[in-house]
Amino acid sequence: MSRILRTPFEKALAMVLLLIVGLFIIFPFIYMFASSLKESSDIVKVPPELFPAAPKWNNYAEVLEVVPIGTQLLNSAIVTLGVTVGWLLTSTLAGYAFARLEFPGRDLLFSAFLGTLMVPFVVLIVPMYRIMVELSWVDKLVALIVPWVSTAYGTFLLRQAFMNIPKELEEAAQIDGAGRWGTLFKVALPLVGPALATLATLAFLYSWNSFTWPLIIISSPGTKVVTQGLMDLQALYAGTRLNLVLAGSTLAVAPTLLAYLLAQRYFIEGVATTGLAGR
């Protein structure tokens, strides 16, 4: 017996503990959603009440009206889609080359790829800004997409996935006359579906939630992404209309939470294998 908990009492105690921690972890989200449906004056009431007397769904319509958060949600969606498609394409190609093809300098190049993961983003932030100035990409969504479609993480993830499929399948296809590119897209790619799903999940999380880089490079309200829109909303209404700030937060947090509910496995696996979402 390897178990730490042996008696039913210990197990019950553990369950109670897990439940309390779970409540503590999930409570802020309940608070956020419940408060987003309140009158502003009810949020600042002492002692506080969790649920609104009468849910005020109109807060959502109002927040979409008073700040361009609808446009900003759309901007985030465009950026997320662009980065995700980019990650899938570049990582598939590069991952396959590293996994299956032989070329001079392969191992050295792969080490260099991994080395990029060690450099903190703050080291790149000032020069990146200046590069964007030179490219005239400042305050444009392209600055949030193109620089981020090359990823050493994705290459690493897809390389592992391609290495795990039996070589014989690809060799059979090549004997049948399929070229290298044909083999990649017709034989190998369909077999790495789970890795692609994991990568897409990570790209989605990473770009939807990104904040530091947009903060530096985007300044027009109509071009900002939703995380920036939230900070503006907070600056505008923190003193007077908390319900609108929390309705905005709910709108910004909901997409990743819903996606997580639907595809929990890929989120947990993706994060556990790469450590990316820790940022």
Add this chain to the structure above:
Amino acid sequence: MTARKRREAFDAFSMLAPTLLGLLVFFAFPLAYSLVLSVTDTRLFGDANFVGLDNYVKALGDPTFHRALGNTLLFSAATLVVSVVPALFLAVLLNEKLPAQAFFRGIYFVPVVASVVGVSLLWRYLLNFDFGFINYGIRELGKVLGTKWEGVPWLTNSNIALISVILVFSWKTIGYNMVILLSGLQSISKPLYEAAAIDGASRWQAFRSITMPMLSPTTFFVLVTTLINCLQVFDIPYALGWTRSSTAGPADSMLTNSVHLYREGFINSQMGYASALAWVLFAIIMIITFVQFRMSNRWVNYE
């Protein structure tokens, strides 16, 4: 090289081209450029001059940099304890055969996927002195215990604000660390425990002499990645504490190195200085990580 090999290399580099090009233009070049900027007095606009190591000398004597470094180190050390220890505890409990294990794992992971800015804003209200739920809970607890507790000025007192950053960061990352530690626990082979049980080991002996050493590589991974993330922390202190007068929290009490760098580079337009600050931070991260690796062979069990 034969024609076939040449053809293969050509295909390989064609496949690598998009990634290589991206990493050259948006990684390798800015990396080198950053080093160049750090020895100039580059500002947002206008000409730049070579200033040698002045920026680095300035950083080492800059009281604001010292403040930011102190905050960052204190934050990181505290977060290692406040995030990793509960994560380990939860992982051990979830590794037991309890009902609803997957449900709890799923719940604990929710903050990991949520937008940092979104959750930081709602924590601003939860931690509000007057109407926040956290102080409400503290006052109610005080009543139960028969004393009068006023509540804690979480975000408004410069001695306490950093604690709030630690709490929110830990709340956000416990689930992540827990998932990694749990997968580490699940990969420890069962026969080890069976052998220990036959030898009459108590459960605590088994935990100390099997679980802890077998888990140590995973624990080490969690400690290293958490520390690296902590030392670079930007968005939580920014979203919790940034003010219109460009301070981070009351009296800069939430100023971390990354926030300091952002302020110097993009608010004060000192881009050369900000680049030097970035390299100093990079060096500090490298040194701390190196020390962690050196110390690891004393306690991490590599098979």
